[in-house]
Amino acid sequence: MSALLHNACTFLFVPANRPERLAKALASGADMVIADWEDAVAPDDKPAARLALEQTLQLLSTAERARLLVRINASGTPWFDDDVQALARLVAVGAAGTMVPKAESAAALQQIAAAAGPRCALVPLVESVAGLDAADALARVPQVARLAFGHLDFQVDAGMQCAPDEAELQPVRLSLVLASRRAGLARPVDGVTTDTRDSARIESDTQRALRMGFGAKLCIHPAQVATVNQVFAPSEQAVAHAGAVVQAMQAAHGGVCTVNGKMVDAPILHMARQTLARHAWAEQRRMRAG
The missing domain is CATH 3.20.20.60 (Phosphoenolpyruvate-binding domains)
Known part of the structure; x- marks a missing residue:
């Protein structure tokens, strides 16, 4: 596909x-x-x-x-x-x-x-x-x-x-x-x-x-x-938060950490990556149209 x-x-x-x-x-x-x-x-x-x-x-x-x-x-x-x-x-x-x-x-x-x-x-x-x-x-x-x-x-x-x-x-x-x-x-x-x-x-x-x-x-x-x-397409705030989650998890080498006072673990990281993927697709669409 x-x-x-x-x-x-x-x-x-x-x-x-x-x-x-x-x-x-x-x-x-x-x-x-x-x-x-x-x-x-x-x-x-x-x-x-x-x-x-x-x-x-x-x-x-x-x-x-x-x-x-x-x-x-x-x-x-x-x-x-x-x-x-x-x-x-x-x-x-x-x-x-x-x-x-x-x-x-x-x-x-x-x-x-x-x-x-x-x-x-x-x-x-x-x-x-x-x-x-x-x-x-x-x-x-x-x-x-x-x-x-x-x-x-x-x-x-x-x-x-x-x-x-x-x-x-x-x-x-x-x-x-x-x-x-x-x-x-x-x-x-x-x-x-x-x-x-x-x-x-x-x-x-x-x-x-x-x-x-x-x-x-x-x-x-x-x-x-x-x-x-x-x-x-995710909002700018959602994209910024997802980026922060990915960066924090990378800094913690995959371990549990906190972002804006909230615990971040593997499921939260997965959702963040999904958000960034949806954002990337929306950007591709915007570039095709532009």
């Missing part, structure tokens, strides 16, 4: 049948862009959406192609086989891989990987109770890069009626975080915030994702990207 996909904090959807939006999405600051052949495209428009994306990809640079995932239609739908064949052609010319909706079966993921080739990264979207039950198996499929949570479809499948804070989904989110950790994957990708104008809500939802152990969030509008990136 590429370092880009491993570290990405923002995954922005764009309808694949609107190729003029792809350049805007790639310029939005999003780490990854997901060209959508599934929910965003009506059934009659799906063949044209495949063709449009293949044609548009030819106009992109190598670096832009590496930031592109394609959300195919789910296994068992009438469009799945054609989608997978088109996906293989896109991956062959540099696309990163695919987001797999309604992921419930390791065998289906393996089928996609076999058809699209070893360079195709897989991001299974867990959107059902069956998908949650299979989370460990999905996470352990060799080409899976990260798990993602489709919390809106999950609520429908489970018959849930969540409050605005979605507290009812905390056990589900935690299950995906733990399944990712057990499989040695990068931290999972949390679901969308449907309100594209409420910046406080997108910030709150992203803060929750960060607290729960997610490393990224799905976005449905370019206006959401900057806020999500900002939340996942």
Whole structure:
């Protein structure tokens, strides 16, 4: 898996049948862009959406192609086989891989990987109770890069009626975080915030994702990207503290020490290094954009 996909904090959807939006999405600051052949495209428009994306990809640079995932239609739908064949052609010319909706079966993921080739990264979207039950198996499929949570479809499948804070989904989110950790994957990708104008809500939802152990969030509008990136990037104070922790532990030769009156030991050092790694990624993004 590429370092880009491993570290990405923002995954922005764009309808694949609107190729003029792809350049805007790639310029939005999003780490990854997901060209959508599934929910965003009506059934009659799906063949044209495949063709449009293949044609548009030819106009992109190598670096832009590496930031592109394609959300195919789910296994068992009438469009799945054609989608997978088109996906293989896109991956062959540099696309990163695919987001797999309604992921419930390791065998289906393996089928996609076999058809699209070893360079195709897989991001299974867990959107059902069956998908949650299979989370460990999905996470352990060799080409899976990260798990993602489709919390809106999950609520429908489970018959849930969540409050605005979605507290009812905390056990589900935690299950995906733990399944990712057990499989040695990068931290999972949390679901969308449907309100594209409420910046406080997108910030709150992203803060929750960060607290729960997610490393990224799905976005449905370019206006959401900057806020999500900002939340996942540590503050200047957090970076300064993390640097102080690392320096103090080095001076103590790995032993227990204190920083600002608080004990520092191995777990605190590990968290500090994670903070510095997130900061380094945010700086890389800033330099790419600048």
